Amino acid sequence: MVMEIVDILEKILILAGMVTLGFAIGMLFNGIARKVSARIQNRVGPPVYQGFIDVFKLFGKKTNISHGWIFDLAALFSVSGIALAFLFLPVAGYSMLSTDGDLFLILYLLAIPALGFALGAGASGNPNAAVGVMRALMSMLAYELPLVMVMVAMMVYYNTTSLANIVAAQANMQWAFFIPIFFIGALVADMALQGMLMEKPFDIPIAPHEIATGPMVEFGGKHLGALMLYKMMGTVVETTLFVDLFLGGGVVLSVAQYGWLAYLVNFAVWFVLILIVFLIAVMIDNVLPRFRIEQALKFYWKYDALIAIFILIWIFAGVKI
């Protein structure tokens, strides 16, 4: 009994540590993205730890405004929802809760912070926020189609829906990225990732110059701090999802063989991989203009989904039943 409690406490501590790490990486990524954008534009740019400073400052604001308790739900749901989604991902092959859920669960868990955020934005009553949420939901509809097509193809190919199993299968065989059909799939999913991360050309939901950062228009102080945490963690979750699907979750050494060294190396590889995936998105962001929302929808449903259908047909014809 005592041992069980100690076990549970240990698990909780590890999970809390991992979530904290996730948030920390998210903040670091924010700084890195701004630094890289600055270097692309031939600027010096802020220090890489700028993300920490910003979040700390937002939570340190002396006064905060709220538009009522529905508005406050946004802060609660967005931080807790994204942390939960992170827990269900295998990180560098290390499974926190990922054996208790699967890809579908992660897709729907990602909707919790999004809907919570939308709830708060709607409750503020600002028309800009409402327009922004509409665009965000529509771009979600747009990028999910090619993404889920590729995911379904992978699930059928690996005959499992559990992300942990997909990562394990890639560790045993080869990374999906190096299978020709899923290399195309990775390109399709990378396009979807661009929309997921709300980077240009798909950043119309938060377009600061048109609708004053859209859903975030009424958020300030600690509310905005919570949303920044959500967005920063979101980059980690979404890039990790991509890395888990196509790059084997960054697993290069087997834990059974190398012990703690494997954990260390895998974590390093995972970090480098999500950084690369994220930086690709940032670089695309820096050179492209912005799509209107119906253009984004048409782009995803016409071109991206077309390639995804090709992958589905490939798997449909190739897999024996």
Add this chain to the structure above:
Amino acid sequence: MLTEVLVSLLAGVFLVLALNKYPRVAGVVAFIISLLPFMAVLAWAGTMGITVPSYLKFFTLETSLTYNLGPGVIHLAITPLGWFFLMLLASVFPLTVMFANSFVKRNAGGFYAAMLLTMFGSFGLLLSQDILSFFIFWEIMSWSIFALVLRGHDRRAIVSYLAFGSLSAMLILFGFMMLYYKTNTFLFADMHLTATPLTLAALSLLVAGFAVKGALMPMHAWAPHAYSRSEEPFVAFLSGGLSKLGFFGIILFMYGVVGMSVISSWGTFRGVPWFGYALAVIGAFTAFAGTVLAVMQDDLRKLLAYSSIGQLGYIAIGIGIGTPLAMTGALFQALNHTFFKAVLFLAAGAVFYRTGKWKISELGGLGYKMPFTFLAALFAIFALAAIPITSGFAAKWLLYEAAIQKKFLFVTPIMLIAGVGAFLYAFKILYGVFLGEPRYDVKEAPLSQLIPMWLLVLPLVIFLVIPGWFVDITAPILRGYGMQPIQHTLFSINTGLATYNTLAVIFGMLGGLLVAFILYKWKKQEVVPHIDNYLAGEPPELYEHIGMHASSKYFEPFDEVFGPIFKKGAERGWEIVLSAAEILGTGARKIYTGIVGDYSIYVLLFFIILVGWWLLW
């Protein structure tokens, strides 16, 4: 005791009709009688392997009963499938009647009478064991629904329900005739069907007939009108409860009467009988198209009606795939849909009761005015959007898993994208009705409307925490069709592809909420009035007469992209039907000349043919 229950349901019909002058009294009487089916559900729970505490057993019921009615025999018996659907209907029914007490003002006695008669028909239908009684009860149920649709005074709703109701009855009758011709017996149990084309034709007709009630896509056209033009308590029961009877029929005849082995012997496609595959594809199309059409609606009831169509499509997918996983998913989806859609229709009714508006673009800001209605609706919307903090997720998850298990490569993305589409219209309801600028200064809905809503939310929470319990409930149904119930513990389900553990989700969410709450409570805050909004520096007083609610034409880009495809397509389809009806009508007009001589010739001709047929046969 079963006879007494049936008789008291029927007697209740006349009692509330007699009490028409005293609507409140009629409401109370109707509520008391409406509890009878639920008591029956509890009384039968023991035979389904569910232990119910003795203080919840109000009477004991025999499990089967036979009435000899001269020309025919009516066989009634409780089956696991019937019990499950009876449980859904019987739990929604008393609550909608309770809601009606404050909602229905006009000719209340008639309303309650028709509601009770509907329940009487459904009750008998779910128990009937032969095609004769099945058809009789089906017709009682259908016609009493018609009486309730008539109360909406909407011509389109009445005509379309009448047309599709008759079509459905016709299809079912033809199906039954074929079955009887084939087997020469009324009893389901005695029908041992073989894989012949006639069986296939009969089953197709039956499924098409039941699809009308389940609002599957080609047969859905009545639903948006009937759902959106009738009184909300009835619509909640119609959408939540009665629409499931179509799926009850499909499951009963597909897996109960005809059987999986017969269906499979007509040929399979990638491991799934093609009959089921076709049903799944129809279901997926319904789910997608219903969702897209729901996003485009401005009328709250129409939106919910199309959303109903979309969500019911998922059940058809599950039934079509037909594995234990899919069946469990379909039944789970049926249960979820029963409760969340009833809550949503009742919440819409409560909003109308207070504001008198149906259009989403005219509502707004009711979340702070009617917080309990809002919270109930929020829960229902989370269930509808399959967010994993209600039981709505488990059902969709089982269906997705089943589809992946059977390698449904093209159906699964459509299901998933329809799920994402559900977020769109869910937020349209949330923002348009409950969030944003407060436009009405109204009170919270009365208690007699809040209690039903919150009681209906309860199962969504219970089955979120304990999905294993649901699998246990449905296990007898699956065993009856020769399927093994899926692997599960109380809190987790294992499908062989993956595991879903609700405890991990719930405790993870609670932990996350705790941390977020601490972070959030770190600093104080002040609540500002709604008018204090950033509007590019403009003083908000300027916006007082314009309004800041952006809900009219909310998903305009969406309409621009999908509108031409769906609206025009639907219009064209209806035009074809209309012109066909016109041609038929003008043809018929030539026969009905109005001259007595012509009619006598017809009668004569009819008799000649009859006599000639008799002589030649």
Add this chain to the structure above:
Amino acid sequence: MKHEEWKKISRIMSKRSLWMVHFCTGCGAMEMPPVMTSRYDMERFGIFAMATPRQADVFLVTGYLAVKTLKRVVQVYEQMRDPKYVIGFGSCTINGGMYWDSYNTIKDLSKYIPVDVYIAGCMPRPEAIIDSFLKLMDMIDKGEAIGWQKYRKYYDQYKRNQKMAFEYRLDEVKPIKEDDKNES
């Protein structure tokens, strides 16, 4: 950790992350693009342009303010959350500049909202803008940038001045009573 140290850290954080909202009614807005882009790059100090006052810490009033725009400025300033700082940009905010005798522009911004730092010049060079931000950072560090506290403390006086400008009419300036002093 002691309260003082905590405050110090908080100050360092808020000085290194100044999010600004700039009110571009005057010609001063023209000087902002070079300051933000690669030539002068203000982001290296953590200064970032924000779209709404809810998110911002620094309010940059660039150039002259007509009375009608002053209403919007006050609206925006009051929507910002504490601690908040104001930078008056160019001569127009100091004494009216070339609009010193215009019937419709205010002459001294600090009469209506508290200004922490002024930048002189018509136009100020980008270097001057950066210098003003560095000065503001220095003031935050030392705890001297207390405009937002002043606005709370002398709220009735600011409101009175704003009202006079909005109505284009001098009210009688009431002598500050002893009771009022105690309250504030």
Add this chain to the structure above:
Amino acid sequence: MKAKELFPDAQELRKGRVRIELDKEQITDALKKLKENGYTHFVMLSCVDWIKEGKFELVYHMWSYEYKEHVMLSVKINRDGEDVVSNRELFPQIETYEREIHEMFGVNFVGNPRLGEFILEGWPHMPPMRKDFDTEKFVKDLYYKIPEVNEE
């Protein structure tokens, strides 16, 4: 037909620029005539304060794409509150100019329903563009006398 032919007493200032002086009763007819004869673009309506004569001069600027000619219809009215007929039926955009001139000079245009507060919000004094409005005195009396915030 060119403006010179329509109005014999028009004076051509230089090539492509014609000035016509009219009484205020003729203005609607003149505008209509010009509009029918190719001067389709109504450019703007301006006002000059001739304080020594005691007159306001309203100038209607028209442009013809056909003849590349700028026609100025000049109307003089008394400063002391003489009414002018609004021409908003002829050119809808005149409404805006009339509102502005009403606000800045106090000229009343009969038939324009939107003569109210336009650019200035809550202006209680004499219309500020009139030459008898002493701007410098006004500024010194108002803005420079608003007190500093007393920090005690």
